[in-house]
Amino acid sequence: MxxxxxxxxxxxxxxxxxxxxxxxxxxxxxxxxxxxxxxVPCTYEPMPLNLGKHRQQGxxxxxxxxxLVSFPSHTSAGSRINLDPKTHRLVVAARGNEPVKNFRIVxxxxxxxxxxxxxxxxxx
Amino acid sequence: MSALSEKVxxxxxxxxxxxxxxxxxxxxxxxxxxxxSAALPYVVVTRQAPxxxxxxxxxxxxxxxxxxxxxxVADEDAHSAFLSTGAHNEAVLAACLxxxxxxxxxSGGSVTWLVERVADIPTYNENxxxxxxxxxxxxxxxxxxx
Numbered sequence: 127m128x129x130x131x132x133x134x135x136x137x138x139x140x141x142x143x144x145x146x147x148x149x150x151x152x153x154x155x156x157x158x159x160x161x162x163x164x165x166v167p168c169t170y171e172p173m174p175l176n177l178g179k180h181r182q183q184g185x186x187x188x189x190x191x192x193x194l195v196s197f198p199s200h201t202s203a204g205s206r207i208n209l210d211p212k213t214h215r216l217v218v219a220a221r222g223n224e225p226v227k228n229f230r231i232v233x234x235x236x237x238x239x240x241x242x243x244x245x246x247x248x249x250x
Numbered sequence: 251m252s253a254l255s256e257k258v259x260x261x262x263x264x265x266x267x268x269x270x271x272x273x274x275x276x277x278x279x280x281x282x283x284x285x286x287s288a289a290l291p292y293v294v295v296t297r298q299a300p301x302x303x304x305x306x307x308x309x310x311x312x313x314x315x316x317x318x319x320x321x322x323v324a325d326e327d328a329h330s331a332f333l334s335t336g337a338h339n340e341a342v343l344a345a346c347l348x349x350x351x352x353x354x355x356x357s358g359g360s361v362t363w364l365v366e367r368v369a370d371i372p373t374y375n376e377n378x379x380x381x382x383x384x385x386x387x388x389x390x391x392x393x394x395x396x
Contacts, residue, residue, distance in 0.1 A: 144326075153334030156326050183376060184323050184383045185294050186284040211380065230379040247379045 128198040131167035131241075139168045139197060141207065142215045162214060163207055168197035170218060170229070173245065188249055195229055195244045199236065209234045209242060216246060254314050255297055257356045258394050262295055262318060265350040274342045275322060290383070291324035293342060298389060313395045317368065320346050321387030325378065336373065339386035347388075356394060364393040 141162040149155045170193050172178075178191035195216055200206055211231040218227040229246035237243060259281055267279045277284070277292030284292055301315030322342035324335050333341070352365050367388055374385040 149334050149337065151334070151337065153336045154326070155334045181378075183378045184284075184290060184325065185280075185321075185385075186288055187286045188378075189286075190379075215380070230381075232379065249379070 128167065128200055128202045131169075131198045132202070135167035135169050135197070137168050137170065137218050137221055138165045139195070139216050139218045140164045141166065141209070142217060144213045144215070146213060159215075163201055163205075165219075166197050166201065166207070168195060168216075168218065170195045170227070170246075191248050192232070193229060193246045193248055195246050196241060197244075198241050199239055207242070209236075209244070211244075216244065252303075252314065254311070254394055254396055255300075255316055258314075258316065258318070258354070258392050259295070259297060261354045261356045262320075262350060262390075262392070265354055266293060266295060266320070266346055268349050271342065271345045271349050274338070274345055277328075290328035291322065291338060291342065293346060294321045294323060294387075295319070296321075301391070301393075311396050313393055315391065315393045318390040318392055319371065319387055320390055321371070321385055322346075323383060323385050325383040326381045335382070335384040336386065339384060343386060343388060350390075354392065364391070366391045 142159045143162050144156050145158045145160060147155050147157060173192040173194050176192045181188050181190055211234050214231060216229040216231060220226045229248055231244050231246050233245045235243040263279060263281050271293060272278060275291050275293045277289045279293040280288065281295050284294060296319050298317040298319040301317060303314050304312040306312055322339040324338050326335055354365055368391050370388045376383040
């Protein structure tokens with residue numbers, strides 16, 4: 127499947143892991159990110175029948191669109207990618223005039239261990 | 251909103267919009283609703299509740315007593331590096347307290363004669379996609395005279 131995606135997918139993504147710990151007062155701290163996997167071939171498209179929406183969050187209006195981001199469940203080296211929607215983020219690399227795109231994972235759909243179809247949100 | 255409370259809001263914003271606050275709340279200080287493009291973390295200032303309005307005979311306004319809300323808003327990914335969101339908000343609110351102190355100067359001939367911090371508001375956690383936006387703040391009692 128990675129080879130198939132390599133052939134058909136024009137984009138690549140990096141899977142970021144948030145480093146989460148607890149400070150001395152008991153509060154959660156996000157202290158950085160690391161890469162779970164990089165240069166993973168992927169495709170992304172707006173979710174069908176999802177027209178996007180405005181939400182009032184953090185006292186301000188935010189525009190949100192849901193996307194379907196698809197990529198193989200194994201790296202080209204054969205390592206299994208284990209996704210955690212709570213702590214992982216997807217960053218699609220820039221390509222030509224296309225800028226970097228950040229996707230927040232809402233849910234992970236595992237297609238029989240061959241590929242992921244992640245429901246993600248892209249803001250503003 | 252009365253003309254007097256509007257003057258108080260303007261003075262409060264001016265007192266908070268200083269580098270001691272905005273160096274931590276890098277998204278700025280906003281009255282009411284932040285702009286759509288404002289990036290977290292930021293400070294929001296709003297008039298929370300009206301208090302007593304005192305008038306003399308003939309309806310002459312003597313003073314207005316209102317509660318104002320000063321709030322620091324941040325999310326897990328948008329706060330001072332290596333601090334928890336709560337610790338970041340505490341640092342911002344401490345800077346706000348230092349910035350406005352216990353007095354305000356109003357323009358247009360109005361004078362504030364009492365500014366008093368009443369209480370902290372409960373922390374409000376708001377789910378947003380894969381993270382949490384945290385709201386922390388305090389209530390400020392401002393009594394103004396025209």
